[in-house]
Amino acid sequence: MKFERYGAGIAKGMVVTLKHLFRHPVTTQYPEERLTVSRRTRGNELIWDRERCTGCATCAKSCPQGAIRIVTSRGEENDYIVEEFRVDSGYCIFCGLCVESCPYEALFMGYGYERARYRRRELVLNKEELLTSEKKQPSGYARPKVEAALPPQTLLLDRDGVKK
Amino acid sequence: MVIKTEPFVVNIGPAHPSTHGVFRMRATLDGEVVLDIEPVFGYLHRGIEKLAEERTYTQIIPLTDRLDYLASMSNNLAYVLAVEKLAGIAVPERAEYLRVIMAELQRIASHLIGVGAFLNDCGAFMTPILYMIREREKILDLFEMVCGQRLTYNYMRIGGVSHDIPEEFLPALKKFVDSMPGFIDEYDQLLKENEILLARSKGVGILSREQAINISASGPVLRASGVKWDIRKVDPYSIYDRFGFEVPTGSAGDCYDRYRVRVEEMRQSVRILKQAVEKLPAGEVRSEVSHLVRPPAGEAYGHIEAPRGELGFYLVSDNSIAPYRFHVRAPSLLNLTALREMVVGWKVADVLAIFGSIDICMGEADR
Amino acid sequence: MSLFDPGLNLSAYYPGTLPPEWPGGYWIHWGVFVVIILAFVLLMAMGFIWLERREVGRFQARLGPNRVGPFGVLQPVADAIKVLTKEDIIPAKGDKLVYWLAPVVAFVPVLMVFAVVPFQDGALLADLNIGILYVVAISSVSVVGVFMAGWSSNNKYSLLGAMRAVSQLVSYEIPLGLSILGVVVLAGSLSLNSIVEAQHIPFILLQPLGFLIYMAAAAAEINRTPFDLLEADSEIVAGFHTEYSGMKFALFYLVEYCEVLAVSVIVTTLFLAGWKGPLLPPLLWFLIKVFGVFTVIVWVRATVPRLRVDQVMAFAWKCLLPLALINLLITGIQVLVWPEVLPWAVVFLNLAIMVVLILLWSKFFKLGGGRVEV
């Protein structure tokens, strides 16, 4: 070490940290304060529309890892009846390719992310668990109509000028 | 007087606070001095090259996300460029601009982590990396806005990008581009002239120009050694020939130069972003390409300047829906080739500083 | 007559040790102050842990612990209970006796330092007339504990940390002691209480260079950045206490903060006029100054990177030691030549000398090359 700058470099750095002491912290206190996630967020679940699904299994084909299991049987009007539709959310990587490829807009990415569980088997979502409910809302990923109805995302950029 | 000393072997890694993942070095030490070092890879070898051979071209995009997980957008871009080269697919103008915007944002995000982690390895108590992660968060916000994920984007598609940007994206991006140079100045003020950092990094871990070329180093590591070699300039891909930017180079090839080159590259990326925002045309973002691309039989090597260096994808097609061979030219792996020459004779603390200054990502090195 | 004769009225021998109105004899005084010191040290160490985590949080644009208790003040308590009830692991191939003794050997000397610290005028356990010598002597014993820990753990990282500890702490003892000597020369006494009383203006003004040297050397003694090589977590994981868990680790953790407390207290006493101050009660002044010094230490920690081991040693021997010697020389000359000169003139003179010396040393001082040919 040569004190080429006589310690001025260290002093400059100390000023920067001191400035931060008087700036507003950027922390979001999660359980109380929540960030609004992106309108296109790919939450940690899939949402399935029972009415729209025709059982064509395009989603299962487009999945890079085969995380969607779909079993159908022939119905009366020569259509498919979906008997089993299962997604293992502990295996799915939420890449969204299935949602993009669904020709009938019957599959959505979920909007929620608080899906931690104590047991491995609880992560496997069956037909009933994939439907929308109060806690499960679809996100606007690849679904512009849903996207338009969702609130805008909170950005850290907007907190830049905020003083303490 | 001759004191009998014995060297001893220390395993640094694979679970060590500053080996950036699961890299392992088997270091032979004489007290604090490093006598020999043997890098051990493979703790994150997930067989991506094999997995890709059984997936369709579109399904591989999520796999490329997880190669260099600090620069998923760059990986996506390199891969789709290679496939487009192989299949001869044209990309709409707007998509090209969006790709450049995403790649440059990703470069800033990745360098923020790279520089921050290097400063952390030099012993700064988390402060620089936390400041830098704060700015990285802003970039991740933008990515999340576009594609809904924060780390593994799966955004680029063969023949364009998956979605157009939402309307609030451009104002936010402009705001980011305007404020970012100020933050980069702040990082410089924090540690650029810090005597301790200078003592720790100047002249440490020198990689000479000849050595750097000989070991196939690329990216900031190559440029810090004084080689003006940036794929964006020497072999412009996408639409990089339309933007004006400088290629920062170092002179000594030491840790400090590598750190400075990264910081300067961030500034240049901001410059590219400014131009791209201004010129962004309207129009389609994705050309009509089937989900099941079947490129003609043949082979192609597509490469880009990723944040860590030249990222290349070598694809061999047999006219089926999945590649016959999928090879990644991983800059992280090749940049590590010179690690042994760079660290021998230095102290244990320098090993980690030098290693940090190479800025690798194990997901890419091991694949 | 022995020093520890219970019937002895100590105040007769050591005037100023006990306040005159103090009722009881030696043992009551002893017992009360032991309790006070234990409570003070433990409470302050916990307070420091909390304060450091909060302050570092704010320096890094975040909040820091705020969930347990108001503003998270109970965080150290929770940590303590948790750590104390954790499983205690002794490495199978370690030296069990030494491993077990090490935290105690490291902890006791730090606690003993506080015996001579005046919390306010005369309020101290023992006003040794060699007080500061005792502090310097006793505080360097804890390095033995550190080395015992590193050696007995049978872990290479621990051993590296212990090696660094010994070399670093032994080197920095010298500039540390020399920088204190300047103060002693000015005060004309080794007793901490008398040193405080001698400070009509704080000695930091008369001894700016000595203060800087002391802060640097003390930072190295207590393993604070930029000299925190012992437990450099980005290099040698957790240093000498890598293998420690449970209660023993808690002791080491406590030692770390007690040492910081000790240094803050000594800096306050030697350079910042201890308990002296206008308006507020002396004890409060003392605490305010101690916390102020600690905040500066945290501030430095939040900013600067870490030096390398050879640079740390070179800094001690090539920079701090000569500067400390010159400082001592100049102080001695000043005391000899102008014993009665106006203090303010000396303040500015010493500031000027400090600047000139640092500028000069910046020209001469060079660290050796880092690389060794192997």
Added chain:
Amino acid sequence: MTVALSGGEIAARLEERFPGSVVESGQDSLLVKSESLRAAAGFLKTAPGLEFDYLTAITGVDYYDYFEVVYQLTSIRHNHSLVVKARCYGRDNPALPSVVGLWKGADFQEREIYDLMGIRFEGHPNLKRIVLWDGFTGYPLRKDYL
């Protein structure tokens, strides 16, 4: 723009220097006989006008009948590139000469190909497994590995 040199022209120069070294040459690539790979690589690295000082990547491809190893060469001085290929036959013990002596960057890549595809590189100073562990059976990147 990096110029991709035509394989034919280089092949002619190589043939002139080392007769019989080139098996075939295409528009963008050049297939070298495995025995003369090292000599040809040395020539490409030093020949004036070529000076391929930068080895971008090495890839192994399994074509069932033979293994093809692809060398992507670049010259930083002249900013041009070339693809050189070499083949080795036999699935039990395929081998090629190593180019580590010329380009140190080949070190890890050759080890990787050795590890995952089972091609030995003769003359490599430290040819051992790099990403998989000792005791792993099979070569995962071969087409017959399941």
Added chain:
Amino acid sequence: MEIEERAGLYIYSDTQLDKEEGERIEALKASSQQPLPDPDRWLDEELRRHILLTSVDAVLNWARRSSLWPVVCFPACCAFEFITTAASRFDISRFGMEVIRGSPRQADLMITAGTLTWKMAPQVRRIYDQMAEPKWVIAMGACAISGGIFASSYSVVPGYSRIIPVDVYVPGCPPRPEALLYGIKLMQDKIAKRSIITEV
């Protein structure tokens, strides 16, 4: 000071070390073909626990859940989401968790952030074994739960539950910081229901 000849010193040969490592990996691979059961006994017995919960438990559990120190075990992508969680914007130091220990001896919680390969598995197992009781594991992300997109690979362990018992599963690839914080909250709830009487 001179360095003596290297021969005959206590340095193991690299080949020997590699061989032993390979043997350890194969042994672990052979012994962990089935996932370990989730430690969820307490969930079913929740009612009984509530009666047995003493005030000692309450204090202990309060301390343990308010200072969960994570250990460094960050193999891959999720590590950066964990680091982001620890960084300024989400700041796990609010829960007293910013003390990320490099030494497993002093840590309570393992957040398994990333893909686990068989080559890494013995090391992770070792880190887990070195942690002092009581200790917990959060499996973060798809790779940690089931191997995720790499589950079918030849070198990837399909889920950490093959080698260590996992307390909380956080899905996502990678989970958002908030999702991880939610998982940590579940972990704290679980700790709050421990009882020293029945736990032994």
